[in-house]
Amino acid sequence: MTRYAADHARNALVARWSTGIGDVAVTVAALPPSPAGPSAALRLAAQLTELSQACWRCYTHPAGTSDQHEPGGRGWYRQRERDAFATVVPILTRSDRFGDHLRLSVSTKVGEIAQRVGCALRALDSPELTAQVVTDIAAELAAVEQAECDNLSGRAQQAVTLSREDASPLQVAQANAFLNRQPFGSEELITQIDPAAAAIAAAHWLHAAAATTGRHVHRNPVQVMAEGDRLRPLAAECLIEIVRAISFGATPRQTVMPLIRHTLHVAEGHLCGVTDAKRRIAAAERLLARARSRHPHLDVGPGAACLPITSLDPARPALDLLDNLMAGIHGCWLRYAGHARTQNAFSWHDPNGDWRHERHAELFLTEVRQEAATRHQHLL
Template identity: 50%
Template sequence: MTRYAIDDACNALVASWSTGIGDAAAVVTELPRTELDRQQLRRLAADLTALSQLCWRSYTHPASAADQHGPDSVGRRRQQERDAFATVLPLLIDAGQAAGEPVGTKVGRAAQAVARTLRSLDTPQLTTQIAADVATELAAVEQAELGDLSDRAEQAVALSREDASPLQISQADTLLRADPFGCPALLTQIDPAAAAVAAAHWFHAAVTVAARQAGLHPIQVVASAEQHGKPLAVESLTEIASFITAGGRPRHVVMPLIRTALNVGEGHLRGITGLHERVTAARELLDKTHTDHPDLDLSPDTVHVPLTPLNPARPAPDLLDNLLNGMQTCWHTYQHSRRDELPREQLRHAFLTAVRQEAHAQGERLL
């Protein structure tokens, strides 16, 4: 989402957003030199940030990804929020609507809050500039929905979506075919959920090649992963490798992982089966620890049960990072298992050639 702030030194309203590698910023408008209420200006920045967050939620949580549709369903409410985009600019421009009864959508109410603050500031030129920037923001969301993550829509690369565009998956697959270890374009031009689906396909190909070369089971290769202080990363990689090895499609394991983490980030879990499995596993581990180390004083209340192996604040980028690090693990396993004296670059070429062949052979499962 776009974050708005008041730059007191330059007397301007500025907007910033993530680009996947660092943030970008732009001046929305220079503020009038008249003595405007600084607290109200900061309220305006906060209201604009809230509006942007709700608009981008229509991108990350599209109606098409909802499990339920029909009257008073999640899918229907999401579609109503998306349809409310058409009401935003009229609400900002029409002071009468801003003063009226609250509208029925969160997006509409957020726009109404911006309009009320603009009305209290009573500066027509400021209202015009804000409306123009909000129009740009809405256009960026619509552009991202179409799979174009350029310009201001590039902020979508830092978000986690409940659905993945087949077009974006295909684009990520093309980038990974050129460089299976990943490249900057994968992080800055592709929706991370779609990139993670494609990366899971290539990760499994690398696991297969490394396991075959080393004479190991694929899960043994995954278990050797070093994830730089992220112990739960191996859990996500193991789940992905196991699922695809059993014949599943990358999309069908990646998207549930991301959705579960998104739910956790919002303070809830959907369904009790997964939670029950995690609690059971934690109890079994606790019982084993008591048996192996009877001198340790452990109680169930001291056990931390992770609800998701991904960072709930950024699950799709986090999973993509895990998968790309997992590719490096596969390469190290392959390299250390070779008995010949080939130079490192020749070994790397042989590994990448084998991975590309394996990924191509299983290409029909990607989309």
């Protein structure tokens, strides 16, 4: 989303958004003097940020991902929020001051926040400021619509930092093309692709890397992931689950999207998947029982266990999963290279060792590309 701020040094309203590798900032408008002092500009910036967040939520939580479209259902409410985009500019440009004390009745969060922005603009009483803010908000709404059409350029690029409940097949195909070019990842993957779509493609390539490494170290793909020692425990748990599911015939989309959606629900305070929660609780209880038996003199109560509800970071589930997947691919290469060194211990220490390392890397990537190509039909 776009964050707005009052730059008191330049007396300007500014906006900034992320591009995947850094933030872009633009000046929205000059701020007029206000009898209320700096607080009026700060309130406007806060309301604009909240409006941007509500609008981008329509992108990350589209109505189409819900199966409840009857009146009052989740999908129905989401579609109403998305339809409210058309009301934002009219609300901001109302010439009367009705909303300052008694707000119009609105039935969407987007409309309600837009009313608050309108009140903040009227408090500053500057037609020029209002016109410039309306222009910027129109650009923000257009960026959301552009991202929904799979075009993440310009202002819509901020979508690459958001976790979405759905992933476009076109974006998955583009991510797959980037990974085919460079299976270890590239800047394009994190600056041009929605992270949920990138994670689906990366899961496909992780399985290909694990299968390639497994053939050389005489392990199946799941064992390759389980025996890795360079991943955080929760990351390893997540990747093992993904590779196992794909090995048994699931598509990358079927393995990735439930993980992201579950974590998005956790971020909003909802615990979905009672069976998984029971499993985690049982594992924590076993750890506590083991600790009590080993250290009976310690007071190890139920509060001593830190129980992760999800294997992904609720603040950035799709990005966290993508990071884990790329680390997993690199881990497969390290396992592959380690096996190659043990098989050719003498040659890796001769003057041509660097050349041999590069040659093994080329062989690894070639085999991974071939493996990924054989299962391409499962990706889309």
